[in-house]
Amino acid sequence: MPDLATPLIAWYRVNARDLPWRRPGFGAWGVLVSEFMLQQTPVGRVIPHLEAWLTRWPTPSALAADAPAEAVHQWANLGYPRRALWLHRAAVEIRDRHGGIVPQDVDALLALSGIGDYTARAVAVFAYGDRHPVVDTNTRRVLARAIEGRSQPGPPSRRDLDAMAAILPARSDDAAIVDAAAMELGATVCTARSPRCGACPIADRCAWRAAGYPDTGEERRRQARYEGSDRQARGAVLRVLRDAAPLPVRLEDLVSDWPDRLQRDRAIDSLIVDGLAEASDGALRLPR
DNA sequence: CATCCGTGGAA
DNA sequence: TTTCCAAGGAT
Numbered sequence: 001m002p003d004l005a006t007p008l009i010a011w012y013r014v015n016a017r018d019l020p021w022r023r024p025g026f027g028a029w030g031v032l033v034s035e036f037m038l039q040q041t042p043v044g045r046v047i048p049h050l051e052a053w054l055t056r057w058p059t060p061s062a063l064a065a066d067a068p069a070e071a072v073h074q075w076a077n078l079g080y081p082r083r084a085l086w087l088h089r090a091a092v093e094i095r096d097r098h099g100g101i102v103p104q105d106v107d108a109l110l111a112l113s114g115i116g117d118y119t120a121r122a123v124a125v126f127a128y129g130d131r132h133p134v135v136d137t138n139t140r141r142v143l144a145r146a147i148e149g150r151s152q153p154g155p156p157s158r159r160d161l162d163a164m165a166a167i168l169p170a171r172s173d174d175a176a177i178v179d180a181a182a183m184e185l186g187a188t189v190c191t192a193r194s195p196r197c198g199a200c201p202i203a204d205r206c207a208w209r210a211a212g213y214p215d216t217g218e219e220r221r222r223q224a225r226y227e228g229s230d231r232q233a234r235g236a237v238l239r240v241l242r243d244a245a246p247l248p249v250r251l252e253d254l255v256s257d258w259p260d261r262l263q264r265d266r267a268i269d270s271l272i273v274d275g276l277a278e279a280s281d282g283a284l285r286l287p288r
Numbered sequence: 289c290a291t292c293c294g295t296g297g298a299a
Numbered sequence: 300t301t302t303c304c305a306a307g308g309a310t
Binding site for chain 3: 034035036037038039040042043045046080082083086113114115116117122134136137138139183186187192193222223
């Protein structure tokens with residue numbers, strides 16, 4: 001196995017973007033909030049929302065003291081609004097179980113709502129400097145290409161953690177940089193569509209390049225069509241609730257022009273089931 | 289393990 | 300215009 005860590009560290013020191021959550025002393029809560037927002041939402045859209053969020057709720061306890069509705073409202077158009085709900089729940093759990101301090105232990109982090117393998121380790125590593133493999137979609141693509149010689153990674157798996165762990169240096173501070181560097185490389189150079197291999201610090205040891213860039217990656221499963229989907233219906237309903245908040249909206253006024261009545265009702269029901277909306281006497285509102 | 293869950297910008 | 304994709308997680 002070629003040494004990927006050394007060139008990645010050198011490259012990262014020069015090329016890392018100056019992102020808010022990388023500033024020294026940004027704090028574990030800030031890192032945690034940023035990671036929630038970054039789950040499937042691009043960096044450029046996250047930054048302004050992150051600043052506003054942390055200004056309003058500088059600590060987990062501050063967020064926990066407000067109603068979930070406030071979190072869902074502040075989440076605005078970041079997408080996947082249950083992340084706002086989960087982040088609020090996590091804040092309550094941090095207040096109740098950890099004295100208001102974001103835990104450092106990976107298992108404790110994994111036990112919080114909305115936190116999985118990626119986010120738990122990202123917080124432990126980037127906020128606390130511990131030594132763990134951190135694997136996101138960028139990292140998986142980098143490893144698939146550099147080590148497996150494939151153009152795209154296979155489906156996500158627990159084995160990805162082992163693959164990343166295998167290239168981590170012994171020192172935890174170096175390991176944290178390699179974690180960040182693999183993500184950064186995948187985000188800015190080793191991109192999904194048109195990778196810039198001329199700017200890649202590990203091109204000379206990349207298995208995919210050595211094999212002549214074979215297109216061995218299976219076709220990625222196509223994302224379900226959004227237009228006309230249940231997700232779009234949910235999004236439309238929730239947007240109305242956000243715009244009306246804190247006032248409830250009468251059910252008959254909720255996207256009353258939606259083309260598919262059944263789909264609209266299905267969206268409302270599922271939002272209630274998910275805890276993103278609350279029915280109150282013929283009307284719907286964000287959850288209190 | 290496959291599917292579901294928002295939103296908006298770029299190719 | 301359509302398609303692709305973006306620091307995932309829960310079920």
